[in-house]
Amino acid sequence: MAKPLIVTTESSQWLTNSYLVADRPGGTGVLIDSNGDLQPLLDAAREHDVTIEKLLLTHHHWDHVVSHAEDAQAAGGVPVLAAKETAELIDGVDETFVHGEIIETGDLLVEALHTPGHCSDHHALVVRLRGDGADVAPTLFSADVLFRGTVGGTVNGGPDGFAQLKRSITELFAPLPDDTDVRPGHRAPTTLAAERADNPFLRVWAGTDPEGDEAVEIVELREDLDGPATLVLWAPDYDGGNKAWVRYADGRDVIVGGSRVKRT
Incomplete structure (x- = not known):
């Protein structure tokens, strides 16, 4: 059975992935996100005789949109597409999409799904x-x-960021088969089956592993988040560091970078 052609480039500065996705060699495709290093994808499009028709953005964070206007021009002046929420936060978006919309390019069908928690858009x-x-x-x-092996941080996701992230992941998993390939915004690919089995956050959410109860201090994060907390989970992060799920005395749950957690 046919599979889409997928080529990845990773930014050495932020470890952010951008992608070329095409329906086939000699066909049509899209770029996903703009990490400042898209030349390898443009070269791959020429090598595989792929016509790039769109550049899609997943959210507004700088490491995913840093060069989107320039990249769209370099790809032949293609339109930049993003969620309407993203278009309200950055310039240079030509067309917008909404949750559940199918973006068609040749035989490529791209469904956009709103997954807040890491950020609202x-x-x-x-x-x-x-x-x-x-x-x-x-x-x-x-x-x-x-x-x-990990999930996104929720510091910038608003007061309900943690709950939204958990719900977003649950809703993403529900309709998709275990052998779904997962191509993250940073570092290595995975599958839904591997994440269901091994992702520490998903294992605790499923009740497979217990929550932790270590007392810690959150430092140099944000005024309203610095202070004592309980370390619910300490896990490896994609960048070689750690990521932490912490809970405050008022019941707030937040996922933060491990560098912000002072352990005794």
Whole structure:
């Protein structure tokens, strides 16, 4: 069965992934996110005779949009597409999409799904192929909501960021098969099956592993978040550091970078 052509480039500065996704060599495709290092994707498009028709943005964070206007021009003056929420936060968006919308390019079908929690405008993209490729497991471009072995931080997700992130991941997983390929916004790919089995955050949410109760101090994060907390989970992060799920005395749950957690 046919699968989409996917090429990745990773920014050395932020470890952010950008992608070229096409329905086939010699076909049409899209770029996903703009990490400041898209030349390898443009070269790959020429190598595979792919016509790039759109540049899609998953959310407004700088490391995912840093060069979107320039990249769209370099790809042939293609339109930049983003959620309407994202278009309110950055310049240079030509067309907007909404939750559940299918963006079509040749035989490529890209479904945009609103996945808040990491930030309010965050969208994941589920890619399927029309025709014979419809029987192949989709590819999930999860951006910053889900990574290999970890999840996105919720400091910038608002007061309900943690609950929204958990709900976003749960709703993403529900309709998708275990063999769905996951292409995150940072670092290595994974599958839904691997994350269901091994992701520390998902294991605690499922009740497979217990919550922790270590007393810690949150430092140099934000005035309303600095101070004592309980360390519910300490886990590896995609960048070689750690990520922490912490709970405050007032019941707030937040996922933060491990560098902000002072352990005794």
